[in-house]
Amino acid sequence: MSAVSTWRNIRGTDAEASARSPRRRISARRRVGSLLAGAAALVVFFFSVFPVYWMVNTSFQPNGQVRGSELHLWPDNGTLENYASIILGQSRAPFVPALLNSLQIALITVIVALVFAFLAALAVTRFRFRARGSFIATILIVQMIPAEAMIISTFRLIDGWQLLNTIIGLSAVYIATVLPFTIWTLRGFVNGVPVELEEAAMIDGLSRSQAFWRITFPLLAPGLVATGVFGFIQAWNEFVFALVLNPRPEAMTLPVWLRTFLDPNGGTNWAELMAGSTLVAVPVVIFFLIVQGRMTSGLVSGAVKG
Missing domain, CATH: 1.10.3720.10 (MetI-like)
Known part of the structure; x- marks a missing residue:
């Protein structure tokens, strides 16, 4: 009886392992899909927000700096003269x-x-x-x-x-x-x-x-x-x-x-x-x-x- 019970336990363990394996594969696919969707969302968000950021960033820079050849990713020489000039x-x-x-x-x-x-x-x-x-x-x-x-x-x-x-x-x-x-x-x-x-x-x-x-x-x-x-x-x-x-x-x-x-x-x-x-x-x-x-x-x- 002990040998039969051991065999049944082994078969049950194999069946449970084979049943868990597809679930793990499905769960892994879902995680990969979520990561890809998140990465795509970040790319879309970046391309959507960057023009707005660049507009605001340029608005705080002197015009000579904007027309120069050097690229400024942030207003390191920020000024409010542009806003004062267009309002007043x-x-x-x-x-x-x-x-x-x-x-x-x-x-x-x-x-x-x-x-x-x-x-x-x-x-x-x-x-x-x-x-x-x-x-x-x-x-x-x-x-x-x-x-x-x-x-x-x-x-x-x-x-x-x-x-x-x-x-x-x-x-x-x-x-x-x-x-x-x-x-x-x-x-x-x-x-x-x-x-x-x-x-x-x-x-x-x-x-x-x-x-x-x-x-x-x-x-x-x-x-x-x-x-x-x-x-x-x-x-x-x-x-x-x-x-x-x-x-x-x-x-x-x-x-x-x-x-x-x-x-x-x-x-x-x-x-x-x-x-x-x-x-x-x-x-x-x-x-x-x-x-x-x-x-x-x-x-x-x-x-x-x-």
Whole structure:
């Protein structure tokens, strides 16, 4: 009996070892895959962050050092003269009016576009009407048209309304440009909130409007924030329409203001240009950090249909 028991134990040990061997190989493969994925993520992160770092690093260097042949990976001779020159200098268009123009136009665009897009998304999602399919198809078609293809017609329209070099005129163009994207995005968020939630609230005694504002709207708030961030960035960074419709120094936005640093004769002050680019990026970063939490939850909720 002892020999039989010993043989059974040996066979059981071999079976356990053979069963553990595939598991170890799978675990090793997973570790290797995790390491490769982490290395790839680091490479992508480096290539994404390095241009931003180089912009900020150059903004703190003297222009003579930037145009020299020696490479400086950090601002060893750091100075704030570039920032002081572009904020307080009088040699080019002033920075503060351009900043205020960009802020006003971006905020007006986001607020108005979200209001109209939210109502349109509710109408398309919650109601059934005859032209519903045509409306959705029109949104997709409008998104496919390049904005640059409508510059001439847009310029003549805004000029006919005498809104050139005004905040209202450029904001109206940005609203029309952003609306198709915001409607299509908010439609996904609204569609992800079950209508049964409102019906259950109405059974409990709430009116339709009360059920919407107390139950549905809080669930849609992250989606509104996420969509608003994309609309803000699009309005903040737009250059072509701003250059054509608001070319005057007192009406230009920050992307057009950055163009004043470029000298066609080759005398561009790259240090000041990088400082101006850093200042242009700061409001977007601050805005993103403020709404980051709700934006993340909005992106997740928009990806999952409830």
